[in-house]
Amino acid sequence: MPEEELLRVSNIDVFYGGLQALWDVSLIVRSGEIVAIIGANGAGKSTLLNAISGIIHPKKGSIEFDGQNIRALEHFEIVGLGICQVPEAGRLFPLMTVSENLDIGSYNRNARSKRHQNLLKVYEHFPILQARKNQLAKTLSGGERQMLAIGRGLMSNPRVMFFDEMSLGLSPIVINELYRVLREIRKRGITAAIVEQNVRRSLKEGDRAYIMEAGRIVLSGDTADLRDEDKIRKAYFGS
């Protein structure tokens, strides 16, 4: 396992207007691992992702990526560094074709020159996208949409990808397929962070996990240890 630290979030506080959404949140993502961020709806998972993506800036604390402080950077600068968020429900551009959606993924300057080779890889991971490349995104099925959202993320030439509720509302077969691709992506050297309500699945797929509750990280560690943790069993498995 490579142990090099890629992303370090240290003690951030995030506010929406006057409302505090995150308290003293810290998290580390190491190069090459799959990190799971687990929590119920409203626990602050998406807020944490948006802080990392530069959509919302923390009031306190720091976010470092590859040794560089990115807390004050704008979202369009952060994407160019190689941090990619695949948002909840995909958020595709519904009136653009599949291939236009993929093109937009490579909008940032660092990804444009690699557009062609990244496109080939995306079609390798998801052959269905190639078959549907001239279709409007809104005509895709739920699973295909999520595949396109992941493909669009891969087009940005990322070093780390955050998957927000990737499996929400999808069938087990599709979810298995998505996780299979996720493992393939990881083999290519892209670090992944999965953000899920699905505790069992996240603990199975991730190397390490952070558990969030009401805007705080309440527990973290190797998933192998966390699976046995009493707290989790009680809170999420009800036994």
Place this chain on the structure above:
Amino acid sequence: MNILADLASTITMGIMLGGLYALVALGLSIVFGVMRLINVAHGDLLLLASYLALTLMTYLGLDPIIGLVIVIPALFFIGFVVQKYLLNRAFTISMEAPLIIAFGISIVLQNVFQILWSPLSRGLTTSYTLKSFSIGALNLPLVYLLDFFVGVIVMIFLHQFLHRTYLGKAINAASQDRRAAHLMGINTKQVYAFAFAIAMAIAAIAGVFVGLTFPFTPQSGVSFLIIAFGVVVLGGLGSIAGTFVGGLVMGLAQTLGGYFLGTNAQMLIAYLIVIVLLATRPQGLFGR
């Protein structure tokens, strides 16, 4: 036979005028589609291009169509600056703030036109504006033909731009889901500035051909704004094909209205169609 020829030429002129009206409406449609702003200064900005072309013609002897080389970049620049330094900031205050700024721009421009060019009626009169051409029994003004072809060419270019270039796709993306566009690394404020600039560059072309086709006064901006509204309501916002069809309907309604009801009532049918459509299909013929 004479009546048939009259009717045929009325219809042909309506279609050609439709190309011009689509051109007039394109900029309004882009700005609404991308920024959700009803740019009430659209007609006045378009008229600014007409007056710029008039000035270039009067003082430098430049043909208005050649003058586009200067007028298009000028309006592109003005559009970029207005969006970047005025409207982008106003959008962070409220949705009404940019609308009020657009009203302000409209009032200022109308007064500038009055002061610099007097309230008199003007026109871009050239050697070819009064020429006509014949197809069979039809005798049509040459400028109408120009209007139509320029309108079609601009629409084709715009379509290609929006679907083939990174900037075009980014404009499209930002208009569909702003947050997702952010996550793709799109600087939406910059994209908005370019979108407004492109809308103004198209308005510049529209302004010059409007000036070649009709006389204009400092108050004419309002009538072009109203025509653009009609086209956009008919065609649905954010659709180039819809804008084209909307333009054709407005052009035809106007010339046929003039033919059957007289010139005083020529816009009556056009706006009756707009009202009926708004009541029955508010998203427009091609609306999303």
